[in-house]
Every structure is written in structure tokens, then in C-alpha cells.
Amino acid sequence: xSDTPFGFGLPPEEPENGDEGKKxxxxxxxxxxxxxGGNPFGANPFGANPFGFGGLPGMGGPGGADNPFAxxxxxxxxxxxxxxxxxxxxxxxxxxxPVNWDMAKQIARQVVAQGTADGxxxxxxxPAEKAAVEEAVRxxxxxxxxxxxxxxxxxxxxxxxxxxxxxxTLPAWQQLVDPVAERVGSAMGDxxxxxxxxxxxxxxxxxxxxxxxxxxQQIGQAVGALAGEVVGSTDVGLPLGPAGRAALLPLNVxxxxxxxxxxxxxxxxxxxxxxxxxxxxxAHVPWLRAHLFGAVEGYARGIKVDTSKLEExxxxxxxTHPEQLQEALQQGMFQPEDTxxxxxxLARLETALALVEGWVxxxxxxxxxxxxxxxxxxxxxxxxxxxxxxxxxxxxxxxxGLELRPRRLRDAARLWASLTDARGVDGRDGLWEHPDMxxxxxxxxxxxxxxxxxxxxxxxxxxxxxxxxxxxAPEDGDGKE
Numbered sequence: 184x185s186d187t188p189f190g191f192g193l194p195p196e197e198p199e200n201g202d203e204g205k206k207x208x209x210x211x212x213x214x215x216x217x218x219x220g221g222n223p224f225g226a227n228p229f230g231a232n233p234f235g236f237g238g239l240p241g242m243g244g245p246g247g248a249d250n251p252f253a254x255x256x257x258x259x260x261x262x263x264x265x266x267x268x269x270x271x272x273x274x275x276x277x278x279x280x281p282v283n284w285d286m287a288k289q290i291a292r293q294v295v296a297q298g299t300a301d302g303x304x305x306x307x308x309x310p311a312e313k314a315a316v317e318e319a320v321r322x323x324x325x326x327x328x329x330x331x332x333x334x335x336x337x338x339x340x341x342x343x344x345x346x347x348x349x350x351x352t353l354p355a356w357q358q359l360v361d362p363v364a365e366r367v368g369s370a371m372g373d374x375x376x377x378x379x380x381x382x383x384x385x386x387x388x389x390x391x392x393x394x395x396x397x398x399x400q401q402i403g404q405a406v407g408a409l410a411g412e413v414v415g416s417t418d419v420g421l422p423l424g425p426a427g428r429a430a431l432l433p434l435n436v437x438x439x440x441x442x443x444x445x446x447x448x449x450x451x452x453x454x455x456x457x458x459x460x461x462x463x464x465x466a467h468v469p470w471l472r473a474h475l476f477g478a479v480e481g482y483a484r485g486i487k488v489d490t491s492k493l494e495e496x497x498x499x500x501x502x503t504h505p506e507q508l509q510e511a512l513q514q515g516m517f518q519p520e521d522t523x524x525x526x527x528x529l530a531r532l533e534t535a536l537a538l539v540e541g542w543v544x545x546x547x548x549x550x551x552x553x554x555x556x557x558x559x560x561x562x563x564x565x566x567x568x569x570x571x572x573x574x575x576x577x578x579x580x581x582x583x584g585l586e587l588r589p590r591r592l593r594d595a596a597r598l599w600a601s602l603t604d605a606r607g608v609d610g611r612d613g614l615w616e617h618p619d620m621x622x623x624x625x626x627x628x629x630x631x632x633x634x635x636x637x638x639x640x641x642x643x644x645x646x647x648x649x650x651x652x653x654x655x656a657p658e659d660g661d662g663k664e
Contacts, residue, residue, distance in 0.1 A: 281364035283399035288353055290400060294407025295345045303411075303438065305345040312433040316342040319448075319455035320429045326550040327459055332612045336466025337429035337459055345410040348432055352416065352423040356406060358476055359421075362483035364398045414439050414454050417461035420536045422472055426465070429458045443564060445557040453561045456550055460543045468615045475539075478532035485525035533591060534624045540569070541595025545603070548596075566593070591627060598622055598630040605634045 298304040320340035327335075343351065414435050416424030424430050431454060440450030465472055544562070551558035569592060602611040614620045626633035 281361055281395055281398065282357070282402060283395040284353065284357055286396055286399035287356075287403035287406065288349065290403030291349045291353075291407035291410065292346055294404055295349060295410050299411040299438075301438075303434065306434065308342040308344055308347075308433055313342045315448075315451060316340055316431045316433060316455070319431070319451045320459055323452060323455040323459040323550075326456065326554065327463065327546065330549040330608065331460070331463060331546050332609045333463040333467045333615075335459070336427060336462035336464070338427040340429045340431075340455075343430050343432050345432060345434065348410045348413065348416070348424075348430070349406055351425060351428075351430070353406070355421065355423040356402065359479055360398070360402055362480045363486060364395075366483065366486050411435070412438075415458040415461075417458055417465075420461075420540045421475055422461070422465045427462065429455070429462050431455060431458060443557075443560070445561065449555050449557050450561065453547070453551060453555060453558065456547045457543055457565070460546050461539075464539060464542065464615070470618060471539075471615070474618055475532070475535055478528060478535055481528040482525070482532055485522065485528055530624050534622075534627070537591035537595040537627065538621055540592050541597075542599050544592070544596040545599035549600075549603070591624075594627040594630065595622075598627060598633065601630055601634045 295305050317340045320337060324335045324337065410432075412435060414432055416422070416428070416430040431451070433451075436451055436454055437447065439454070440447055443450065544566070548558065548562055551561075555561070599611060602614070614622075622630075622633050
């Protein structure tokens with residue numbers, strides 16, 4: 184399976200350590216299509232095989248790279264025809280939103296069942312592994328109490344299999360991906376002249392059904408592949424799992440620490456510290472989740488579809504050859520608008536993610552440095568994994584064309600550490616009370632200037648506004664003084 188599950192180009196940085204990057208698929212997308220430059224989706228955003236049908240478990244065929252249906256149906260073995268046509272029927276009969284999420288979940292679970300490249304198969308989590316995760320999260324929360332003013336955000340600690348991670352995180356993926364997919368679905372209905380749209384209803388419906396299925400295919404493969412590598416529910420810096428549930432994947436935690444030369448209990452504890460720190464932030468900064476997901480949606484609204492290419496594809500579309508739509512999508516219809524609003528949305532999202540990850544990096548290091556002999560090594564391993572475009576970062580980049588630059592992550596961690604020295608734990612964490620109090624991208628370039636700048640106390644302002652509102656309110660329900 185290609186490591187670019189959504190087909191967009193990978194980040195240009197190569198990992199410094201071969202253990203931290205993933206091998207490029209010579210037959211799949213690889214780094215493939217064009218540089219990143221001002222277009223984060225690359226010159227050819229979908230690569231040679233944009234929807235990855237050839238990667239479906241048990242469905243690869245000799246024509247799979249070029250013909251999604253040949254790849255889906257394999258060699259058309261008569262014994263498989265029934266299942267193949269059933270899947271085709273599901274594709275064409277889908278009437279839901281921009282992504283066929285039932286298909287995405289089905290394929291993600293198939294990918295998980297297939298196992299990872301090293302031959303590791305998913306397995307149910309046993310009682311001993313569950314107990315080890317619960318103990319690690321409990322101890323992690325105890326250590327974090329001394330380095331942050333935010334209380335515990337994990338009401339429960341869970342140990343997930345890869346399949347359980349897929350089930351638990353799909354709602355968050357839906358919230359992330361639907362705004363981008365919606366742009367394609369809307370464009371499919373807009374490319375025909377208005378007077379023709381009524382007559383072409385069945386064709387438009389078929390195209391949207393196919394579009395939803397194709398997005399479902401690629402998202403399912405991506406999420407399934409990611410399930411084989413993530414170690415918790417917050418690897419992309421976003422709360423992908425249910426609120427208040429700190430999660431680790433024992434099988435993947437073991438794989439992560441396999442070649443590090445670090446005791447497995449230290450690896451588990453360090454990763455539990457990161458998971459528990461994320462949970463504190465998302466639980467006790469009530470506006471943060473909406474801020475992050477809103478930034479994703481704001482960026483997605485600025486993505487435009489090259490309607491001239493789509494019009495050409497619709498004009499030439501032969502219903503008996505639905506793969507023509509895939510070929511049209513392959514030509515690079517996604518382009519971010521080069522507008523001040525779009526640039527601001529991207530900057531807001533990049534900065535917010537860097538601040539979240541930088542804060543977690545800083546508080547976890549403070550909690551672990553005097554307790555774990557491997558704290559520095561584990562910190563650097565995770566930083567390099569993020570900087571080199573690890574699997575979570577790559578998948579997130581392919582979803583919305585975003586790369587979290589390594590310099591921003593390290594700068595944010597340094598800024599939070601400086602704030603701790605200058606203002607203490609309470610002063611540092613107090614900045615999360617209001618989004619306008621947080622550092623900006625410019626502040627990351629000048630952390631000293633931000634650290635020593637006077638800041639407004641928004642809690643006092645909110646209190647004053649509340650008291651003023653009460654003073655203006657009528658004394659009785661009739662509106663009379």
C-alpha cells in the first residue's frame with residue numbers, strides 16, 4: 184500500500200533516521216507529483232493512482248493501477264463476481280453526504296485485518312495490556328499535576344486494538360474530511376448549465392454517488408493504514424477520540440519502541456504522558472476543539488475546483504466507463520485560492536497546531552526529564568518523527584494540504600518553556616483562557632518579545648462585561664424597572 188493514501192505529494196523533508204520515515208511505494212504514489220511550493224496539493228495532487236483501488240485487500244489486479252474497477256474486481260474470477268457487482272451497486276446507489284463513510288469504515292477494517300508491512304496482525308487487547316495502559320496513564324497524570332495548572336482531562340484510560348481505533352476516530356475524520364469533499368460534490372452539480380441540470384439529474388446523482396464512494400475508498404485506506412502506526416488518539420495534535428478517554432494502542436506502542444533501546448515500560452509511560460497532556464488541554468480549554476476544527480473548515484472553504492477540467496470530464500463522460508471521472512480527478516482539480524483569507528486560514532491552523540504540540544512537548548519534558556533516563560532520547564525521536572512527516576502528519580497533510588513545519592513546533596516548545604521560566608506554570612497556562620491571548624505566528628519568530636509583553640486579562644474583562652450586562656437588565660419579567 185502506498186504511504187500517500189490520499190495521493191497528494193509527501194512533505195519534501197526526508198527523515199534523518201531511516202527508522203522514522205516510511206518506505207516509498209515504487210508502484211504507488213511515492214512522493215510523486217510535483218513540488219509543494221505555493222500549492223500544498225502539488226502539481227498533480229492525486230498521483231498515479233489517486234483512489235488506490237489497487238490497494239484493496241484481495242482485490243489487486245493487473246490493471247489495477249489504471250482502472251479502478253479492474254483493480255476492484257481483480258481478475259474477474261466468477262466466484263468473486265457476485266461480491267464485485269454488489270460493491271458496484273453500493274457505489275452507484277449511495278445517496279448520503281460527500282463521503283460514503285460506511286464504505287470508508289468497511290475498507291479501513293479490511294486494511295487493518297490485512298496487517299502491516301512487517302507482518303504484524305491486529306489482535307484483541309488482553310487484560311495485562313489493559314492494566315499496563317491504565318497504570319501508565321494514572322502515573323502520567325500524577326506527574327503532570329506538578330507541571331501544569333490544568334487538571335486531569337482523562338476520565339478513563341483505554342487500550343485499543345487497531346480496529347477499535349478506527350471505530351473510535353471515524354467521527355472526527357468525518358468532521359475533518361467532509362468540508363473538503365463537499366467542495367467536489369458541489370462542483371459536480373454546478374458544471375452543467377442551469378437549464379440542463381434538471382434533465383441531467385440521474386447523471387449528476389450517479390457522479391455524486393461515485394464521488395462519495397471514491398472518497399470513501401481513499402479515506403478508508405488511509406485510516407486503515409494509519410491505524411497500523413498511531414500510538415494513541417492525539418497523534419495529529421487533534422482530539423480524534425471521544426472526549427475524556429486517554430487511549431494507547433499496545434501493539435503499536437511496542438512497535439514504536441522496538442528498535443530504540445529503551446525499556447518498554449518507559450516508552451509506554453512517555454507516550455502516556457503525551458496522551459494525558461493532550462487530554463488536559465482539550466478538556467479544560469473549551470473553545471480549543473472548535474477553534475481547530477473551524478480552522479480546518481475555513482481552509483477547506485478556500486479550496487476551489489478547476490471547473491473547466493470538470494466540465495470537460497462531464498461532457499465526455501460515458502456512463503459505461505465511470506473510471507473517466509477518476510481520470511479527470513487525477514488531473515489536479517484541487518487548488519487553494521491565493522487570497523488573503525485563505526492564507527490567513529492556513530496560518531491560523533498551522534499556528535494553532537504548533538501551539539498545541541509545543542505546549543504538550545514542553546510540559547511532558549518537564550514532567551519526565553528528572554524521572555525517565557530516556558526522556559531526552561524519546562523527546563527527540565518524537566520530534567524527528569513529526570518533523571520528517573511521520574504517518575500521522577502525512578495523512579493530515581494529504582487531507583487538507585497542510586504541513587506542520589518542524590521549525591514552528593520547536594519554536595512553540597521553546598516559547599512555552601520561556602513562558603514557564605518568566606511567568607510560572609499558572610501564568611503560562613493562563614494564556615489558554617482566551618484565543619486572543621495566545622501567541623501568533625509572528626510571536627513564534629520573536630518569543631522573547633512575547634514573553635515579556637504585557638497581556639490583557641480577558642477573564643477580568645469578561646467579568647466586567649457580565650456585571651455591566653446585569654446592571655442593564657430589567658428588574659422584572661415585564662421589562663419594567
